[in-house]
Amino acid sequence: MRKAFGIIITLCMLAMFPAAVFADTTEDIANSKRPKVLLNGEAIAFNQEPYVKDGITMAPARTLLESLGFNVGWNEETKQLAGFKYGTELRFSLDQKIATINNAAYQLPKPVHMLDGEVYIPLRFTAEADGRSVSWQASEETVEITTKEMKNIRIALRMSEAQSETDTMELVKQLSKHLEENNKISVQWEHIPADYYQEKLNLMIAAGDMADLSYTPDITIFPLDLLSSITWKLDSHITKYSALNKLSEQAVEEVRAVYNDLYAIPKIASSIDASFPVANEHWLDRLGLVAPKTMDELYTVMEMFASYDPDANGKKDTYGLTGYIDKNSLGTLAWVEHVFNENASRYELKDGKLVDLAASEGTRKALQWLTKAYAEGLIDPEVFVLTKAAATKGFKDGKAGFLAMKLAEAAEAEMDSKQQFKPLISLKSSDSAQAVTGAQSAYQGAYIVSSLSKKEKLDGALEMMNALHTIANDQKQDDQLRHFAKEITGTSEVKLDNASKAIKERYNQIAEARELIAAKPLLETQLYAKLDNQQRSLKYQLDEEMLQLKVKVIMGAATIDQWDQYISNLQKNNDYVSIMDAFSKK
Known part of the structure; x- marks a missing residue:
């Protein structure tokens, strides 16, 4: 000022x-x-x-x-x-x-x-x-x-599951040429497959072989004493870069909230472009169905998709729903919990106190709904072992009628297949319940700059990120190059760059409708800021245990009564109680 x-x-x-x-x-x-x-x-x-x-x-x-x-x-x-x-x-x-x-x-x-x-x-x-x-x-x-001499920057990136390695390398070549000619930055790219990206990053850090710039899907896994010893604190450095200064304030604050200082450049995202069910619209039309609005209606449509040959190939080889899970959550099945809990977050503030919705009746109903659908063959039986790429391919090839996807992912899949898709605007657990839609944090991972590198590497890394954000927002730039830059930096808009005009119009209407419904999710990154290093480690262990039991319940390897007993014991667990107490502190 x-x-x-x-x-x-x-x-x-x-x-x-x-x-x-x-x-x-x-x-x-x-x-x-x-x-x-x-x-x-x-x-x-x-x-x-x-x-x-x-x-x-x-x-x-x-x-x-x-x-x-x-x-x-x-x-x-x-x-x-x-x-x-x-x-x-x-x-x-x-x-x-x-x-x-x-x-x-x-x-x-x-x-x-x-x-x-x-x-x-x-x-x-x-x-x-x-x-x-x-x-x-x-x-x-x-x-x-x-x-000035060419700056040489090494960057570690998680490989996109939506692009082939050949396509990625071609885009890398184009982007490298642009950065060399316009910004005097020579980039050494290290694309690491998503399936083991975090493990590889951890090994690089342990070996003292960090890239100058590294993407981390979840910065909260690093204790402050470790993060501050291996990365640059960016608060005083980032201000001179115009494009970085225009980053989503919400995303920056989410990253800053974890450690009070800015140790990373956030990868930003549209808050409404979260994973939510997308239907095969050709199948709906072929069977004379309309897009479901409640979980009961969705279940009925899934039954029809699994039983009435929606792809007209004369075989009973389709499922109602496919997907994949993450390491610490139900991944593309998590929206079921959100709908039954009428909340897009795991945690909710009630009467000034933080409540874990994992212990709610809504989560119990969600597990029962999924268990029944899985037992009746409505859910792809490989859902717990599929990768994102495999699940997406199966959906595009007509293996299942529903897959939770981001709007941008659905648009790309539709352009790349013979199907027409219909992203659902919202769903209700019942006719009288509150509508829920896809909502997420504006922060989708972050980029850390290694302090093991010299000061000029810091400048080069920030110049590179500034250049990438500039390219991503330049409407005059080549569409493919701009889209690839957005894949790296993220964007607060729904990414429909490569979509046809007709798809853009349909999907933008859906996005506008979701905006009216979406509630801002409670940000877990801000909650983690209240935990000490030991509590964070315990939190990850407890989340992993919970996910394993959820999967067992859905597959029929554990009962809903066992889930109830687990929740009862969890609420008495001293580690869990200390974490929830820390979360509730102002």
Whole structure:
């Protein structure tokens, strides 16, 4: 705020005085030095000569900016000149000593001025704003502008389950070329399969072989003493990068809340683009069915999908629902719990106290619903061993009629198959219950910068992430490249980049309808901030035990009575009680 106030005062003062008070006069310029300007050893051919006055080199703006790779524009009405290139936007106003770099205001050593029809700007300021080095060779009266050395950055990424390795490598090649040409960043990509990504990352950390920049699906697994010893704290570093400064405030606060300081760059997501059931619309039409609105209606549709040959192949080889599970949750089956609990989160504040909905009647009903559907052959029997890629392929190939997917994933799947899909807007546990839709945290993992690397690696990693966010939000950029950048950085919008116009229109309508229903989920990352390292470890153990029992109940290997007994014992467990007490503290 103090900086912004200072800028306002400066601008007001500049407006009070005529430009001549600050600008070099024609006589001053005539008596000044006329230096040669070299860019990486080659002379820049100016239409009019630069000059040096009071130790400041002023140069014709258009030639200088274009030599540095900027596109240049002039606004006659505002008397403002602008230079644009990926990641950098410079603006200069005639007769002013203020310029902006990516909308941040900076004081110039001399005012911008016009000479014989050419706008003159300070050379050093402009070149350094573009990340170049500037030196003055007095004996030769030469200004040397040099491009800084290529930054080499190593990044560890979780491989997308939705793309083939061949497609990924082609996109990596294109993105690498763009970063080298526009940002002087050479990237060494380490794509690690999703199935064992976290284990691989943990091994790299233990071996002291961290990448300069690493994606972590869940930053809360790292105790603060470990995280602070292996990563840079970013609060004071991230502010000078314009695109990173525009990250979702909600996502940034979720990451910061875990450790009070910002140790990672969040990968952001649409809060409504969470996994929620998507129906095979061709099957609905073929059997004369409408999209279900309650869990009873959904069950009936699943029965029809499993029994009445919806793909018309003359075989009884289809299921009502397929999916896959995560390590600590029911994954694409978790929405069943959310619907019966009328809440998209596991935890809920009731009368000022935090309640674990895993112990609720809603979760019990959800398990009974799933157990019955599994026993009657409505759920793909391989649901507990399938990967995301396998479940998605099965859904696209017509193996099952429902799969919980994000809107963006459903749009991609529809484009890549002969099916037409219908994402459900919401579901109710009964006619009188509250409608629930897909809702999630705006934080979907994060990127940590290794403090084992030198300071220049930190700068390079942040420059790289800033460039990726710039590409992801550049509507003029190649669609595939922009979409790939969004896969890496995330986006607060529903990602429908590659979808056809018809699909975009349908899915955007669904997204708008979900916006009216979705309630902001209680953020578990903020709860974890209240736990000490031992409690976090215990929490993961308890969650793993709970998931194992849920799977057994659904498969019929354990009874619902055993679940009830487990919950009764859990609520008496000292470790669990201490965790819930910590969660409830303000």
